[in-house]
Amino acid sequence: MKMLNFLVLGKNQEILVVxxxxxxxxxxxxxxxxxxxxxAYDYISNNKVDIVLLSSGLEDQFEQDIKAFCENLDKExxxxxxxxxxxGLLQSEVNIAFSKPDETxxxxxxxxxxxxxxxxxxxxxxxxxxxxxxxxxRIQFGALRVLNDDTLEAEKGFGVHPHDNMEIISIPLEGSxxxxxxxxxxxxxxxxxxxxxxxxxxxxxxxxxKSDEExxxxxxxxxxxxxxxxxxxxDQITLDKTKSKNRFQQILSPDVDDEGVWIYQDxxxxxxxxxxxxxxxxxxxxxxxxxxxxxxxxSAEIDGQKLEERDxxxxxxxxxxxxKTTSENTEILLMEVPMEIN
Numbered sequence: 639m640k641m642l643n644f645l646v647l648g649k650n651q652e653i654l655v656v657x658x659x660x661x662x663x664x665x666x667x668x669x670x671x672x673x674x675x676x677x678a679y680d681y682i683s684n685n686k687v688d689i690v691l692l693s694s695g696l697e698d699q700f701e702q703d704i705k706a707f708c709e710n711l712d713k714e715x716x717x718x719x720x721x722x723x724x725x726g727l728l729q730s731e732v733n734i735a736f737s738k739p740d741e742t743x744x745x746x747x748x749x750x751x752x753x754x755x756x757x758x759x760x761x762x763x764x765x766x767x768x769x770x771x772x773x774x775x776r777i778q779f780g781a782l783r784v785l786n787d788d789t790l791e792a793e794k795g796f797g798v799h800p801h802d803n804m805e806i807i808s809i810p811l812e813g814s815x816x817x818x819x820x821x822x823x824x825x826x827x828x829x830x831x832x833x834x835x836x837x838x839x840x841x842x843x844x845x846x847x848k849s850d851e852e853x854x855x856x857x858x859x860x861x862x863x864x865x866x867x868x869x870x871x872x873d874q875i876t877l878d879k880t881k882s883k884n885r886f887q888q889i890l891s892p893d894v895d896d897e898g899v900w901i902y903q904d905x906x907x908x909x910x911x912x913x914x915x916x917x918x919x920x921x922x923x924x925x926x927x928x929x930x931x932x933x934x935x936x937s938a939e940i941d942g943q944k945l946e947e948r949d950x951x952x953x954x955x956x957x958x959x960x961x962k963t964t965s966e967n968t969e970i971l972l973m974e975v976p977m978e979i980n
Contacts, residue, residue, distance in 0.1 A: 641666035642688045642732070647678055647704070649695025650840035653723050653800045657693060660728055675700045679707060682715070689735065690717045694802035694840045694867055701866075721862060723802035723837060726784065730767045730777055737774065745779060749948035752787070759794035763787040765932075765950055779930050779952040780977035781903055784860030787948065789853055790815075795846030801837035805861040805901040807890065808833040808845075809909075809971070811934065812855040819843035823872045831876050832889050834899040838868040857932075857971070862979045863902040873899050879911070886910040886920060886972060906974040912936070912963040920959040920972055928954030928977045931961075936968025 644661050646669050648654050654671045661669040670685075672678055675696070682690065690708060692701050701719065708715040716735040721727055753764040753771030764771045765785035766778055777783075783804075795815070808815065814828035819835070820842040827833045828848075835841065847854030875898070881887040889898040890907035898907070906923045920929065930952040931938075933945045939962045943951055953959065954977050961970070 642668075643686050644669040644689045644691050645678065645681060645685075645687045646671050646691045646693055647673075647675070647696060648693025649673055650693065650723075650800070650802065652842060653693055653802055653840050656724060656800050657691065657720070657728070660724065661691075675704075678704060682708065682711065687715055689732065690715060692717065692719045694723065694838070696867065698866070719803075719866070721783070721803045722860065723800040723804070723840060726768050726860075729769075729772055733772065733774065734777065744954060745776075745950075745952040746943060747776070747950040747952075749946065752948075759791040761789040763948070778862075779975070780928050780954070781862040781905060781975040781979055782859070782930050782952075782973055783862055784858065785930075785932065785950070786858040787855075788858055789855050790847040792847055792852060792854075793850050795854070796844060798842050798844045800840060800842050801835070802840040803863060803866045804837045805863050805903055805905075806835045806837060807859040807861065807899075807901070807907070808856050809859070810854070810856040813852040814848040815854050815856060816846050816848045817843060817872075817874075819872060821870060821872055825874060827874050830879060831874055832899055833874040834872070834890070834901055836863070836868055836871045836902055838863075838866075838870040841870040841872075857934075859973070861901060861903050861905055861975060864904065864976075864980050865902055868902055875899055877909070882909050882911050884910070884912050884916050885918065886970075904976055908972040908974075910970050910972075912938075912968045912970070914963055914966045914968070916963045916968075918961050920961065922957050922959075923974055924976075925957075926977060927974050928952060929956070929959055930973045930975065931959070932971045932973070934969040934971055936963060936970075937965045938963045938968055938970060 658669040705717045755762040810829045818824045886908035894900045
């Protein structure tokens with residue numbers, strides 16, 4: 639990557655410091671931090687700036703105004719709305735800024751084609767580009783940006799780190815995880831539960847495998863929010879597994895009064911556990927949305943496509959999805975998401 643000068647704008651000082659450290663790990667990348675919107679215009683006018691990175695806490699109108707200002711001043715200056723708060727998406731965001739975006743299309747992701755990070759305490763298999771894994775053909779599926787299949791060694795995990803402007807969902811598959819955050823939450827989440835965190839203007843948190851013997855296995859899913867800079871929030875619930883026997887149980891929606899947890903996006907998640915040869919259909923909740931199906935275990939045929947354990951299939955321009963399981967104890971996660979991000 640070529641030499642780049644960043645101006646990072648935001649109100650959360652902890653996140654700004656983290657972003658500067660992440661940026662300057664790359665050879666030839668330099669970052670200047672500013673919290674003052676007014677000073678940003680002068681800085682851009684009088685200094686060499688390649689990328690204006692918009693972090694959390696900024697007003698919507700300012701984000702629009704600074705984009706227009708940079709467009710009029712120098713079309714070579716890239717303005718990037720940063721999501722996530724840390725290193726996970728930054729490299730992809732920069733790469734995308736200097737390339738022509740591809741149109742989202744139907745996708746098939748076989749389990750063995752995923753990116754992989756492995757060290758002494760973590761195995762993370764990544765459906766989409768994240769952290770040190772980058773594939774320009776696998777950036778996102780609509781508003782679905784991250785689908786990481788993580789395995790943590792006993793009592794190991796992710797130390798305190800920041801997030802912002804992202805809807806982050808954790809679904810434990812085995813073992814239990816201890817979550818602690820700057821909102822004052824310190825809770826344990828285990829298999830059969832679902833956790834959601836709207837990172838909004840910024841939150842610090844950590845997550846560790848709780849057991850001193852068992853591995854912690856969970857899906858980490860990130861959804862782009864429909865609105866930036868909301869107040870951070872956290873929630874978790876226990877799922878009634880009887881509601882997902884041979885049918886899909888809603889576990890997430892945009893409606894605070896609906897079944898499951900809720901997020902700031904027009905997205906719906908459904909989870910089902912099926913016997914062999916079960917046939918069912920899923921009806922799209924909102925016109926224009928797509929569905930990403932992930933086989934947690936077992937196998938199935940979805941819209942004519944054969945899928946095995948940990949395979950993923952994203953389809954759009956449909957009103958319903960036809961599903962037939964092809965093995966016993968098949969567990970499927972359906973994620974309906976907008977195909978366009980506001």
